[in-house]
Amino acid sequence: MGTTVTHAPAMEGLSQDSEPRHGPVKPARPAALKRRRRRENLAGYLFMSPWIAGFLLLTAGPMVASLYFAFTDYNLFDAPKWIGLDNFSEMFGDPRWRHSVQVTLWYVVVGTPLKLLAALGVALLLAQSRRGQAFYRAAFYAPSLIGASVSVAIVWKAIFSDDAVVDRTQKIFGINVGGWTGDPDMIIYSLVALTVWQFGAPMVIFLAGLKQVPRELYEAAEVDGAGKMRRFWNITLPMISPVLFFNVLLETIHSFQIFSSAYIVGGGAGSNACGPADGSMVYTCYLYVQGFENSRMGLASAMAWLLLIAVALVTAVLFWSQKRWVHYEEGAR
Amino acid sequence: MVNGRNVERRTVLKAAGATAATLGLAATTGCGGDGGTSADGTVTIRYAWWGAEDRAQRINKTIALFEKKYPKIKVKTDFQPYLDFWKKFNTQASGGNPPDVFQNAIGFLRKYDAKNVLLDLSEQAKAGNLRMEGFRAGLEKFGEIDGKLLGVPVGSNSMALVIDKPVYTRAGVKPEQGWTWDDFEAGMKKIRDKTGRAGDSGMYGTMYLYDLYLRQNGKAFFTEDGLGFTEADLTDWWTRARKGVEEGLYSDPKKVAQIKPKSALAAELSAGEYTWDNFTVRYTSEGKSEYGLAPIPTTDGKKTGQYLGSLMLSASKRTQHPKEVAQFIDFMVHDPEVAKIMGYDRGVPATQAQFDAYKPTDPVNQAIAAYEESLVKAGVLEPITPHPNGADICESAFLRIAEEMGLGKRSVAEAVKQFFNESKTALGT
Numbered sequence: 084m085g086t087t088v089t090h091a092p093a094m095e096g097l098s099q100d101s102e103p104r105h106g107p108v109k110p111a112r113p114a115a116l117k118r119r120r121r122r123e124n125l126a127g128y129l130f131m132s133p134w135i136a137g138f139l140l141l142t143a144g145p146m147v148a149s150l151y152f153a154f155t156d157y158n159l160f161d162a163p164k165w166i167g168l169d170n171f172s173e174m175f176g177d178p179r180w181r182h183s184v185q186v187t188l189w190y191v192v193v194g195t196p197l198k199l200l201a202a203l204g205v206a207l208l209l210a211q212s213r214r215g216q217a218f219y220r221a222a223f224y225a226p227s228l229i230g231a232s233v234s235v236a237i238v239w240k241a242i243f244s245d246d247a248v249v250d251r252t253q254k255i256f257g258i259n260v261g262g263w264t265g266d267p268d269m270i271i272y273s274l275v276a277l278t279v280w281q282f283g284a285p286m287v288i289f290l291a292g293l294k295q296v297p298r299e300l301y302e303a304a305e306v307d308g309a310g311k312m313r314r315f316w317n318i319t320l321p322m323i324s325p326v327l328f329f330n331v332l333l334e335t336i337h338s339f340q341i342f343s344s345a346y347i348v349g350g351g352a353g354s355n356a357c358g359p360a361d362g363s364m365v366y367t368c369y370l371y372v373q374g375f376e377n378s379r380m381g382l383a384s385a386m387a388w389l390l391l392i393a394v395a396l397v398t399a400v401l402f403w404s405q406k407r408w409v410h411y412e413e414g415a416r
Numbered sequence: 417m418v419n420g421r422n423v424e425r426r427t428v429l430k431a432a433g434a435t436a437a438t439l440g441l442a443a444t445t446g447c448g449g450d451g452g453t454s455a456d457g458t459v460t461i462r463y464a465w466w467g468a469e470d471r472a473q474r475i476n477k478t479i480a481l482f483e484k485k486y487p488k489i490k491v492k493t494d495f496q497p498y499l500d501f502w503k504k505f506n507t508q509a510s511g512g513n514p515p516d517v518f519q520n521a522i523g524f525l526r527k528y529d530a531k532n533v534l535l536d537l538s539e540q541a542k543a544g545n546l547r548m549e550g551f552r553a554g555l556e557k558f559g560e561i562d563g564k565l566l567g568v569p570v571g572s573n574s575m576a577l578v579i580d581k582p583v584y585t586r587a588g589v590k591p592e593q594g595w596t597w598d599d600f601e602a603g604m605k606k607i608r609d610k611t612g613r614a615g616d617s618g619m620y621g622t623m624y625l626y627d628l629y630l631r632q633n634g635k636a637f638f639t640e641d642g643l644g645f646t647e648a649d650l651t652d653w654w655t656r657a658r659k660g661v662e663e664g665l666y667s668d669p670k671k672v673a674q675i676k677p678k679s680a681l682a683a684e685l686s687a688g689e690y691t692w693d694n695f696t697v698r699y700t701s702e703g704k705s706e707y708g709l710a711p712i713p714t715t716d717g718k719k720t721g722q723y724l725g726s727l728m729l730s731a732s733k734r735t736q737h738p739k740e741v742a743q744f745i746d747f748m749v750h751d752p753e754v755a756k757i758m759g760y761d762r763g764v765p766a767t768q769a770q771f772d773a774y775k776p777t778d779p780v781n782q783a784i785a786a787y788e789e790s791l792v793k794a795g796v797l798e799p800i801t802p803h804p805n806g807a808d809i810c811e812s813a814f815l816r817i818a819e820e821m822g823l824g825k826r827s828v829a830e831a832v833k834q835f836f837n838e839s840k841t842a843l844g845t
Contacts, residue, residue, distance in 0.1 A: 160510050
């Protein structure tokens, strides 16, 4: 593309309209065409207008408002009062806030790699053709389809609560720690287990990546006497590294935003919304508590913006790091 | 869209139509702001309350009765569990759309008064739409703050010690009106040694009990604008709690957290639990044992510090139908039929007429009635201490931090410091 299109005579009538930019007709009727183009654009904008209105009203507007609230003391009832950076300095001095940051970081650092490992492991198994392959793929993907829903979190809570399946199974093996969801030290593990269990989405992406690795590389390596592990480390991993990067990026961002599962699994387990002794108090959970329980919308907005900045930074670092470990095929970048 | 102006125009029009339709739809659903009055003069008021299914059924019956007596007033209800209720209420109230009438409690009166949400019902009382006579034990004063009538009590309740009767009997502990904290502690040791069960499930986090203890010592949890006790007071209370946990007098806090939402008493983790007397019903349905009500221990052998707490009905300042709301509240607190339907669900009825109308026949409710009457007879009831704006946040912080302290996640000193820090923020002091 990019070169001037020469019109075949037979297409004259059609292409005048559809490709006015390059046609020799352009200088002939500029005014009429402009009008037509404007009208087409208008139609486009009109079709888009529900979305644009939605974006402005429900996304852009609230974001601007939230940025303003981040620098105010706002309790929903009284007018927001400008307090500059006080919200931010209050956060850093609040041990509960620091605790929520710790819990979140722990969750991201432990949960994300485990989830990706599970996804990659299962993808490797499912990449080989075998009987009932379609069934297995569907079965492993199903949890992440339903995983986002509140109902799964409720089921999870039921599984890990006191005297439920997990607790009873533990007791068979003589481990008596009681239910995980009510235990301030264990509840976070049940959340990690929940996210690992929902490995379906990255698994599908890994599967697609694995399918792209050229067979002849393995054949050549095999001829050279490379074993299975060797082939994995030296062929599979480098070849799927762009997909791996994509998954790491997506899942990391996703993990930072954990809310509903923590809120539901932790809710009612202790004396507050975020688990016993704040055991499952991830960052967004504390944000919610400050905003909706303590009516401190200004502080909650400040927390939200700080999370956005933190996630942006982590993303930037990941992008920067990809030079070192992500291999793109020549020109594919 | 490729050729022909007509087609193009049609697409534009279609798109415009679709957009207009979407926006139009949003507009019609967005604001149905007619104030709830329909053409024939029927008024609709919204009534929100917290609770669960059982209460919902009872309340629906009372509303059916109300609508029969006041055919020009329709009542729309909305309910959630306690915590969710306040989140929703907060959001609605801040958006200028609170329910016309709603269930309320002492910890929220000043908070929402300060935010200009509550209607002063005294005007309606003067106009005769709301009778403020016939209340038991001075309860009509309960919702009055700074001369404004911000809530009308529907029922009363008081703190009590709910006990597992067979366990107390086996241990040979007999709680009596006027027993002291030393008696109580000795009793718990007996229970632990003779039955192997902890005596209590962890009273150190119950704000309302600590309030009683403070009142017995001439202080109170809250003053009008802040906390009525010092860091040293709380250090003392929680140090004893910590010791109690370590010695097995209080049940293992971890276990208590794990079995939630079931209560520790019903789960047989403890022989007793401090709570509101009308909650006793819950233990009987949850647990297998027989439960009874024991008096609150005292410091000097007389004063328990007790007062009648209460659920109230409050109205929104923005309601377009103050008269109808007042009539509704009046009906709910005075009508004898309502008492027969509600029972002791929201505490013992606040008015004498309703109290007389419902005489419980089951042992649990009979015990509650007997307990409240014994309090009146013993003459231990006092006026309530005020709760400042922000009290609700202090209460949940108190519960949470006490739990963390009990679990050993915080030292007593840290817990006390954290509580005072959070309270300062919440109370704005």
